[in-house]
Amino acid sequence: MNNLLVMPVLIPLCTAVLLMFLKEQVLVQRWISTLGGILNLVVSVILAARIHHEGIQTLHMGGWAPPYGIVFVGDMFAALLVLTASVVSLGILLYSFTSIGAEREKFYYYTFFHFLLVGVYGSFLTGDIFNLFVFFEVMLISSYALISLGGIRLQLRETSKYLLINIVSSTLFVAAVAYLYAAVGTLNMAHLSQRIHEAGQGGVLNVIAVLFLIVFALKAGLFLFFWLPGSYSAPPAAVRALFGALLTKVGLYAIIRTFTLIFAEDPDFTNGWIAWMAAATMILGSLGAVAYNDIPRILNYNVIVSVGFVAFGLSAGTPDALDGAVFYLLHDMLGKALMFILGGLMIAAAGTDRLEHMGGLIKRYPLLGWSFFALALALAGIPPFSGFPGKVLIIRGGLDAGMLTLSLIGLGSSLLVLYSLIKVFRLAFWGNMPDTEPPKVKLKSGTAVAAGLLVLVILMGLGAERVNTYVSQAGEVLGSPRLYIEAVLKE
């Protein structure tokens, strides 16, 4: 047995519970949160190293053997996502200290923050479909609290929408689980995969697969992203960073896991659906990114484009494309967190989020400006940065699978992403200072956090070969579900 596997869930859970008792002591809350974050980072590094050397780790909760009990499964894919999520969340936590404000901090901000992490890590590590639903709900309920915390009118309105969409998609999730249980009679993911393999996928199982795709697409913002641009504009920048970096990625993780492990028997059918959804997501997302003139909307549409890109990698399904999807997903968590932090700093520096009222920021904040420039190159996939290897692998996989149109759409969306971010850079950092006196704000510590994340983005790009040894180990399991099933259902 291997209790290390449950630690990424247990540590933020204990931290969150502890923080509930310290409502007024903001400073103590900050220290405990940081400590919890660092502890989690250490644990996830150890976990990734152990999986690298010893293969897939499993933990049978309460000693009940699967499929009867709940099992936690740590394969390389899950471990890498947990590791990246813990790095990103630590960065966002440090950024929250200076940006979130004492009002919110005193109303359990850090508690909700850590509960959200419980849901995220739990979703990555669980090996049971209904347990995945519960962890999704843990994550979503914390996100409802975080998106509405502060209670300004915009937040109240957007939370109502966000809440409604997620209640509907959670209801569909339960319905999908009900149909799946009726059809197959188990809830354990490995066991599900085995039974679907025995029964052969087709007819009713394909319908259930599409229902799951709709559910997770609603959560991830894959084609069904109509709720995302508005909802992600409402909360403060630190919360936006947390959502943009983690929430949609959990949906993507669920899509990848479901369609490489459980419904892997009829790839022509499921991948066809994912492919056109990915194409539509990339096209509509990049059009949205180009169309708008306020920073939050441009950044939100950039989140949508990358969701489409990872889904394209999944739909291609070749080993290269799967490796690329994993690599790009890791890069994207870092990149999107950095993007929202930089966006938040820019809004704070200029005192407005409209691009036409900005200008000349480069004179006052050169480090911020050049960081944003580097980020724009990284997200577009220019070679020295981390966006490049993932994109190359996905495009190569797509061409191998004969998906020429989708590969072209992918490349075109990269171009539009670059255009939208360079537009932000040009209008906000160059040009003349606006006539109105800009607000005096301290951005040193926020910029330091952003610079730290930027260094990681660069290191991930430069050390792509080293990262790839881990990524290909993750891609291997995604490519052959046998490995996963044997690790879980051995004995």
Add this chain to the structure above:
Amino acid sequence: MEWMMAVAVGVLFTVGVYLILSKTLLRIVLGTSLLTHGVHLLLLTMAGLKKGAAPVLGGKADAYVDPLPQALILTSIVISFGVTAFFFVLAYRAYQAHGTDELDNVREEEQ
């Protein structure tokens, strides 16, 4: 027996969706709770409605009903209960802040 439940679930879903598409926030909240009722009944039905004793071992019966979906429903009920409570309070706060619960007016007022 199952087909009757299927019809009942279908009616609950229809009414729920209809209410969600309406214009006042309160009707939407009621719609979501009908939707969750429907999905819980669905979970119960899909596991099969065969005759058997309640899943308590003291009964010494020959056959029991499936205990797993009952546990799933119980979990899902509490979750949706919490979310609905949050939604109600949010609707109340939104009503206080906007002075209306007509969703059309909420958007117009912003522009």
